[in-house]
Amino acid sequence: MRLGTMFYYTLIQNWRDRSTYLEMLFLPILLIFILGISLGNAFQSPFISDTEVAYFNEDKGPIGESFEMFMRHEESTDLLSLTPVISADEGIQLVEEGQVHAFIHVPADLLQGETVKLQLIGSHQHNFRFTIVESMLESFVSGVNMVLAMEEINPDSLLMVRENSIEARSLQASDVRPGAMDYYAVTMLVMFMMYGTTYAVFGMKHAYLNTTGHRIRTTPIRPIEHYLGLVLANMLTVLIQGIILVTFTRFVFGVNWGNNLPLLFLILLLTGIMAIGLGTAIVMVTGNETLSGNIVMVLVPVMTFLAGGFFRLGLPDSSFLYYLQYLSPNYLAQTALFNTIYAGDFQRTLSMMLIMMVIILISFTMALVSERRFQT
Amino acid sequence: MLLELDNLVKRYENHLAVDHLSLNVREGEIMGLLGPNGAGKTTTLNIITGLTGMDHGTIRVFGIDIGSNGQEIKQDIGLVPQEIAIFDDLTAKENVTFFGKLYGLRGALLKERTREALDFVGLGSRAGQFPRNFSGGMKRRLNIACAISHKPRLIIMDEPTVGIDPQSRNHILESVRTLQREGSTILYTSHYMEEVDEICTRIAIMDQGRIIAQGTSEELKTMISSEEKIEMTLSEINYTLVDEIKKLEGVLECHGEERKLTVLARKDSGLIGQISLIIGHSGSEIYSLQVDKVTLESVFLTLTGKSLRDTG
């Protein structure tokens, strides 16, 4: 009951803090609009046509064969236009000259050595097309891996299973037409949900650590109800904000949010909890509202940048920064969302969600441990 | 005893904020805790309400040790914190309702008590307004309303009149008396000796974490003063007059200067009548007469060697 009281009155306060709430809704909508329109040309005009992909297939074995099959299947769905080339150099040159959006190199003996890898080379001007080809390739690889795993058990089933397993994991062509607006809708949504940390910072400071918080503690409410009431209300505030943003951009800007609404909702929920968890941890660890506010104001844009929220960074795989991305909560949320919306790799969505849950667990633990310091 | 504090000690690093403090408050009292800034008043109250831990000592509220049944005790205490602790984004009514709910009030009773509390502090007509537009005094009164809607047995008020206009102050002081009449016991801290003197049934004087004296206002005053000072302005003064007054039983000292006569006498010796007789006989006339009363201010001064005001 007292938890409900805490929850309800925190929620209506967040709601009444209209200037903040409207800012949190208006700014992202504005940013999505501006970024979407101004970068729209770069994204959209070539998009009316197919994504041009050059490939050089050196593998004459089952992998090469199934790769051809897979790509042809994708081509037939009007998503790709394929150009086979006869050397890696030629492919790279085509990318550099802007004649194709990406080049895929399937080396011979892919299964033989550890160092032999599928190569994907794309141009930075075409982030989105690159993303599409990349996730397509990922689907292909996971399809192959699955086939290989089955092969271990029963070699005879290889050919029969191959086509099915690949098809099942391919992108749904009809949906995949993301433009700049679609991209920024996702990254700005995540960024502004992460700004929800400020609700946690100011809310916890005022109603938990400051005099009013002290006063609440002298009432018969249990500490856990006090804490949870605040955290849940702040979480719901951020979640509602996310849902309004999704709805608005869907119906006004026609942004594509995919078909898997329950999963989309779940990711938004996790993002909201993560934002509140981080904010709570920051304010509890520093014990200082101004400092926490400043940390959030710096941290959120940096995390967004690192996650390619403003523009795709095109970080080379296995570089230090590439791995650093995984530390950016924005990256996790964005990747999960993109994979959900464009029916990409579900495994990847799942692993992103798992990392998010770990971050949530760590931040709330940190918050609870540091909170004890204030019990003088 | 409604509240028993026994040997409380609270140390901050190497500074003793509360130094072996013992205090008993009886049911129905308005107990004043008077002390300058930094005396340890708020710290003591925080220990009672469980906000601050103590290094040593025991506390019994309603006869129950506070360690043993926190929730039940909290239910019957109302705290008015020194700093205003309300929500600017909730209306006055919602603020009182919020705290009322935390204290367990529900339904029709909650509604009724909320309205009562707001009326009580004179904010009934402003129930629907947001406190961010309130004056300092109105915020203070709302701060009080949030602590009383559940009609607690013990109300703890930490300097509820600090920094407000005289009208709001009088309103608050009157409310404190009313709360007492309605059956609550009040622990009232302040560093204004006039208001403590005015409303408290008993007073404890606190300095540097210790209670240096306690009793009723009268007891405290008698404790330090055994004499009173009578000052008169006369039409004329001569030596025989001064000499004759000096001879009176109970007069400790007398001296005259121009037309001013100062007499220091043992307290309550009832000398004013005899002195005026002598003055009349000498043919002089009294233009003015003033007996200096002992105040809590002077009690504090005597006990600590410093003025309450200097430290505030």
Ligand SMILES: Nc1ncnc2c1ncn2[C@@H]1O[C@H](COP(=O)(O)OP(=O)(O)OP(=O)(O)O)[C@@H](O)[C@H]1O
């Ligand atoms: N959290 C704390 N850490 C360190 N010292 C503290 C803390 N809280 C209070 N003190 C110190 O304890 C002493 C008593 O403080 P307290 O607030 O109880 O005084 P007070 O009588 O309420 O004064 P005021 O009239 O200014 O409210 C002061 O010297 C203060 O500096």
Ligand SMILES: [Mg+2]
């Ligand atoms: Mg104080």
